[in-house]
Amino acid sequence: MKKRHLVTAALPYANGPLHIGHLAGAYLPADIYVRYLRLMGRDVVFVCGSDEHGAAITVKARKEGTTPRAIVDKYHAMLKDTFEKIGIAFDIYHRTSEPLHHETSQDFFRTLLKNNQFEEKESDQYFDEVAGQFLADRYIVGTCPVCAHPEAYGDQCEKCGSTLSPTDLINPKSMLSGSVPVMRPTKHWYLRLDQHEQWLREWINTGRTAEGGKQLHNPADWKNHVLGQCNSWLEQGLQPRAMTRDLDWGVDVPHEIPGSEGKKLYVWLDAPIGYISATKQWALDNDKDWKPYWQNDDTALIHFIGKDNIVFHCLIFPAILKAHGEFILPVNVPANQFLNLEGRKLSTSKNWAVWVHEYCEEFKGQEDVLRYNMIKKMPEQSDSEFTWKGFQETNNNELVNNLANFVNRVLVLMHKYYDGLVPSVNPDQSFKSGWDAEKTGQYNEELHLLHQKLEAMGAEIERFDFREALRIFMEISSAGNALLQFNEPWKTEKENPEMVKVVMNLALQHVAALSVAARPFLPFAAAKLRDMLNLAPLRDEGDLLDVLNELVEGNPIVLPNHAIGQAAHLFSRIPDEVIQKQIDKLTATDPAPTTTEQEQPNTTPSPSKYEPLKETIQFDDFAKMDLRTGTILTAEKVEKSKKLLKLSVDMGFETRTILSGIAEHFTPEEVVGKQVVVLANLAPRVMMGTESQGMILFAEDSEGKLGFVGPSANGWPNGMGVK
RNA sequence: GGCGCGAUAGCUCAGCUGGUUAGAGCGUGCGAUUCAUAAUCGCAAGGUCGGGAGUUCAAGUCUCCCUCGCGCUACCA
Numbered sequence: 001m002k003k004r005h006l007v008t009a010a011l012p013y014a015n016g017p018l019h020i021g022h023l024a025g026a027y028l029p030a031d032i033y034v035r036y037l038r039l040m041g042r043d044v045v046f047v048c049g050s051d052e053h054g055a056a057i058t059v060k061a062r063k064e065g066t067t068p069r070a071i072v073d074k075y076h077a078m079l080k081d082t083f084e085k086i087g088i089a090f091d092i093y094h095r096t097s098e099p100l101h102h103e104t105s106q107d108f109f110r111t112l113l114k115n116n117q118f119e120e121k122e123s124d125q126y127f128d129e130v131a132g133q134f135l136a137d138r139y140i141v142g143t144c145p146v147c148a149h150p151e152a153y154g155d156q157c158e159k160c161g162s163t164l165s166p167t168d169l170i171n172p173k174s175m176l177s178g179s180v181p182v183m184r185p186t187k188h189w190y191l192r193l194d195q196h197e198q199w200l201r202e203w204i205n206t207g208r209t210a211e212g213g214k215q216l217h218n219p220a221d222w223k224n225h226v227l228g229q230c231n232s233w234l235e236q237g238l239q240p241r242a243m244t245r246d247l248d249w250g251v252d253v254p255h256e257i258p259g260s261e262g263k264k265l266y267v268w269l270d271a272p273i274g275y276i277s278a279t280k281q282w283a284l285d286n287d288k289d290w291k292p293y294w295q296n297d298d299t300a301l302i303h304f305i306g307k308d309n310i311v312f313h314c315l316i317f318p319a320i321l322k323a324h325g326e327f328i329l330p331v332n333v334p335a336n337q338f339l340n341l342e343g344r345k346l347s348t349s350k351n352w353a354v355w356v357h358e359y360c361e362e363f364k365g366q367e368d369v370l371r372y373n374m375i376k377k378m379p380e381q382s383d384s385e386f387t388w389k390g391f392q393e394t395n396n397n398e399l400v401n402n403l404a405n406f407v408n409r410v411l412v413l414m415h416k417y418y419d420g421l422v423p424s425v426n427p428d429q430s431f432k433s434g435w436d437a438e439k440t441g442q443y444n445e446e447l448h449l450l451h452q453k454l455e456a457m458g459a460e461i462e463r464f465d466f467r468e469a470l471r472i473f474m475e476i477s478s479a480g481n482a483l484l485q486f487n488e489p490w491k492t493e494k495e496n497p498e499m500v501k502v503v504m505n506l507a508l509q510h511v512a513a514l515s516v517a518a519r520p521f522l523p524f525a526a527a528k529l530r531d532m533l534n535l536a537p538l539r540d541e542g543d544l545l546d547v548l549n550e551l552v553e554g555n556p557i558v559l560p561n562h563a564i565g566q567a568a569h570l571f572s573r574i575p576d577e578v579i580q581k582q583i584d585k586l587t588a589t590d591p592a593p594t595t596t597e598q599e600q601p602n603t604t605p606s607p608s609k610y611e612p613l614k615e616t617i618q619f620d621d622f623a624k625m626d627l628r629t630g631t632i633l634t635a636e637k638v639e640k641s642k643k644l645l646k647l648s649v650d651m652g653f654e655t656r657t658i659l660s661g662i663a664e665h666f667t668p669e670e671v672v673g674k675q676v677v678v679l680a681n682l683a684p685r686v687m688m689g690t691e692s693q694g695m696i697l698f699a700e701d702s703e704g705k706l707g708f709v710g711p712s713a714n715g716w717p718n719g720m721g722v723k
Numbered sequence: 724g725g726c727g728c729g730a731u732a733g734c735u736c737a738g739c740u741g742g743u744u745a746g747a748g749c750g751u752g753c754g755a756u757u758c759a760u761a762a763u764c765g766c767a768a769g770g771u772c773g774g775g776a777g778u779u780c781a782a783g784u785c786u787c788c789c790u791c792g793c794g795c796u797a798c799c800a
Contacts, residue, residue, distance in 0.1 A: 143800075170800045220739090225728045229795070232727045236796080307728085307794060337728080338793070345793085376748085381736085382729045383793055390735075390749090397749065401762050409759040416758075437765075467736075471748065478764095485764040490757070569760060644799045661799055682800070695800050 002300035004043035006293040008275045010305045011051035014075040019353035021346040024339045024374040030304035031088045035520040036461045041542025047278040049094030050076040053250035055138030085360040087523045094278035101277035117323040118189040127184035130177035134246030142169025190240035196319040197238045217331040229310045272317040301330045334464040337379035368522040392579045404570035410507045411567035423501040424560035434483025444554030451551035480510035534565040626681035627722035652719020659692035675710040
């Protein structure tokens with residue numbers, strides 16, 4: 001194992017609160033890993049912070065009539081508070097708007113420039129002639145080519161989730177001035193990723209940056225989907241990537257560099273360097289040196305992220321680090337897959353989520369219950385699912401019935417029989433082992449078994465299998481329950497008090513071991529347990545290592561005559577009403593039916609389903625559109641396209657070829673013969689090698705389902721106007 | 724469309740380089756027990772390992788094709 005660890009968790013974007021998907025994907029696994037390392041006495045720094053730049057934040061500020069600064073201040077404070085409440089124990093939670101970060105990333109940029117890592121390239125970008133500036137993708141709105149949502153952004157449609165590029169938008173408009181943007185050439189700095197392809201391929205697949213080079217990591221330890229995603233990119237060939245953008249909210253390209261006016265560092269540089277700035281700030285605050293953590297190959301650098309971030313952390317950021325020349329590469333990037341909620345994908349825009357700050361309000365004192373559930377459902381190898389019902393069952397059956405109940409019965413019996421003083425034991429006294437009813441137990445040997453379990457648990461954490469680690473943790477509680485069950489102190493106390501002393505002492509050692517081992521998973525419960533046992537609070541400085549060192553010798557971790565505290569309930573049952581309330585809340589904010597309900601006609605949509613009205617236009621604006629009736633004659637799927645159908649439409653006076661993005665809604669057979677309304681004077685556009693000569697109108701419901709729009713009477717003549 | 728990852732008991736998931744009757748937790752059924760938040764402990768039932776073909780003495784595990792889910796990507800009005 002390396003001498004020291006630097007652990008990062010993906011920087012959350014400061015334009016919204018944290019939901020359980022974020023938690024299960026990156027922050028909780030990172031936190032467990034780090035807490036474990038601290039318990040083992042390792043040198044570890046855990047950094048994170050808010051990602052506060054980019055156009056999405058300025059857009060949000062504009063919408064809400066405030067400043068980007070106000071937006072990031074609000075969400076930074078909120079995120080920081082949420083992390084604290086749910087027990088994510090960063091060493092520092094930084095933010096990219098700090099001057100230190102600006103300096104750090106600008107220095108990085110200078111070094112890359114000096115090292116000839118950039119090429120300057122001109123490309124055409126949308127430019128707002130009224131506002132006199134280039135437009136970030138987010139600053140351009142238009143109609144989504146996929147779902148016809150009229151307010152899609154240049155990079156993404158929030159309605160249907162499609163990834164877009166600004167040139168895809170129909171009727172693009174600048175959000176700054178409302179004018180129609182024009183294409184204009186602009187210059188940017190591109191990182192020569194193509195020059196890094198060779199060693200990246202070698203590094204990803206062999207753990208060495210060059211043949212015969214030093215072994216930096218073992219690819220067998222990396223997750224399948226991580227390697228697969230990387231190789232998929234490598235095989236397609238890496239292209240130079242722009243590292244700067246025409247933005248107005250971000251880190252300036254250093255001013256001394258010619259052509260830097262109006263240019264900001266793109267998120268590719270800005271965000272990951274945030275890890276480094278955060279480490280620097282931590283070092284300043286704690287009178288430490290940040291450099292060994294980033295520049296010494298004794299350090300294990302580990303990035304915890306979600307699967308959408310794989311390429312960024314496994315290819316682009318490593319390329320940046322290597323291009324700089326003085327930095328180490330990550331030894332692992334244990335990316336998780338996605339967590340679904342009640343059968344559907346989490347969606348911020350559709351408010352289909354469990355918000356962590358709300359959970360912390362509504363379930364005060366039950367932070368660990370959420371953590372436990374997140375671990376059980378952690379999407380380590382494939383997507384997983386959170387349900388409120390499962391949340392309740394897990395809490396009641398495992399945390400209350402097994403763990404909390406075990407702790408409670410031990411403490412109650414200890415007080416009953418020994419007034420809360422740990423009894424001394426005769427190590428030769430035999431009893432039934434809690435691990436196997438058939439086996440005769442021996443005190444020191446049983447303590448040694450406890451050691452083995454804790455060690456196995458740690459090994460699983462080290463290989464990022466947190467669910468398995470948690471299972472082993474619970475095994476210790478189950479074995480404790482079994483120990484009591486097999487030996488029945490409540491029956492045997494009178495006839496065989498010596499045996500009961502050993503059993504109760506041993507049961508207490510289980511509880512004590514759990515009070516330490518729980519720390520990575522259930523930090524609040526761990527603290528409560530320490531208190532109940534009247535043991536010193538954990539210091540995060542090798543407490544588990546100390547326990548292991550005693551147990552491996554067969555020694556107890558709580559000595560005879562230690563006075564324990566009063567028993568209290570570690571976890572409480574969650575009743576049906578509480579769960580039902582959460583389910584109601586979820587379905588109230590998003591009335592979308594589940595799959596089984598989808599058949600039901602939904603005639604009374606709630607007000608929230610309606611899109612806001614667009615701004616008022618004049619009659620002249622409407623009159624510009626030439627709408628005509630037409631009939632679809634033929635339809636076929638466009639090759640290599642998922643969404644397009646190629647249609648020929650009888651317009652009466654002529655037959656037109658029109659491409660329409662409806663292949664995911666209708667089969668070609670379904671649409672042939674349908675009478676439709678066509679926007680006939682729309683400028684033609686070539687897509688997938690075919691020119692589209694118009695646009696077909698569809699009605700869309702709140703689910704994104706499409707319906708034909710046409711004259712209600714059959715046999716209406718084609719080519720007629722629609723007014 | 725291309726590429727990647729996944730599809731295993733009612734539910735949530737493990738199954739490393741192919742090799743004995745395919746595992747765990749939860750749920751279910753039966754039994755034991757009462758110190759404990761009607762908790763606990765034991766036993767049992769439950770799977771043609773998404774579908775099809777192939778390689779092999781032997782395939783959940785390798786190859787090919789197909790279906791479905793998710794992600795990345797693409798000139799998609």
